[in-house]
Amino acid sequence: MTEDGVFSGTVEYYARYRPDFPDAAYDAIATTFELDGRGTLLDLGTGTGHIALRLAERFEAVIGVDLSDEMLAVARTEATARGASNVEWRRGRAEELDLAAGTIRLVTIGNALHWFDREAVLAQCHALLERGGGIAVLDMPGMWSPSMELGEERWLAALGEVVERHLGSRRRAGDGYYEAQHEPAAAALERAGFEQVETGSAAAELTWSIDEVVGYLYSTSFANRSILGDRTEAFEADLRQALATAEPSGRFPRRLEVRWALGHRLA
Numbered sequence: 001m002t003e004d005g006v007f008s009g010t011v012e013y014y015a016r017y018r019p020d021f022p023d024a025a026y027d028a029i030a031t032t033f034e035l036d037g038r039g040t041l042l043d044l045g046t047g048t049g050h051i052a053l054r055l056a057e058r059f060e061a062v063i064g065v066d067l068s069d070e071m072l073a074v075a076r077t078e079a080t081a082r083g084a085s086n087v088e089w090r091r092g093r094a095e096e097l098d099l100a101a102g103t104i105r106l107v108t109i110g111n112a113l114h115w116f117d118r119e120a121v122l123a124q125c126h127a128l129l130e131r132g133g134g135i136a137v138l139d140m141p142g143m144w145s146p147s148m149e150l151g152e153e154r155w156l157a158a159l160g161e162v163v164e165r166h167l168g169s170r171r172r173a174g175d176g177y178y179e180a181q182h183e184p185a186a187a188a189l190e191r192a193g194f195e196q197v198e199t200g201s202a203a204a205e206l207t208w209s210i211d212e213v214v215g216y217l218y219s220t221s222f223a224n225r226s227i228l229g230d231r232t233e234a235f236e237a238d239l240r241q242a243l244a245t246a247e248p249s250g251r252f253p254r255r256l257e258v259r260w261a262l263g264h265r266l267a
Helices: 011-017 023-032 050-058 069-082 118-128 154-167 185-191 210-218 225-246
Strands: 040-044 061-066 087-091 104-110 129-139 195-208 252-264
Touching (some): 011 069, 011 210, 023 050, 023 129, 023 195, 040 050, 040 118, 050 061, 050 104, 069 087, 118 129, 118 185, 129 185, 154 210, 185 195, 185 252, 195 210, 210 252
Parallel strands (some): 040 061, 061 087, 104 129
Antiparallel strands (some): 129 252, 195 252
């Protein structure tokens, strides 16, 4: 997912180093909403199109929406490579969609709800869905960010110290700062009028190289090269040394708990 300006200059790293959601998440979506090739999928904050492209074959049509032309260009290229001819990519804000009410079978939001005006977007999603349609909100924690409990792997402590040393303890978000939203997605869905809300989770076991750790950080809203500017070279040198000291094997394990909330529009 991208927000205008927040992920400026990250597309190369985003496309290469951001992991997709695990199969279990897609299986839960397909089973819960009985996806069978009918209807239209709307993927909000689509970024480089991970979700849209993984689910494209399960719908007649797919619409991926994002604010970044760079991200959408990568998504188009990947769609062509996969032969996904039923996907339309649109540049725009999730809060300002030009779509008819009752025409969407499923809305997906992956790692993006925290960037939106969640009440406005969820209310709009409810109106856009056909009766019997649904919404899937997925969240996969990243590598590290200040004030967030994202893992206990020992090398993360070294990474965190480097990020704080160069960028401060408050999590950046482009030119500003990120304000965490602590309300569970399921509660937000229920408040927006979705019914039969259910949640699930799955573990994703990853092992990164030092290049992948650096590349992932450059894909984020809080430690990318645009934010670092002329400090980038010093930051990367410091980071590589700290990581090599913390984990001489050069292999950096990361266990992520991916969570999702699924809701239905029944009336």
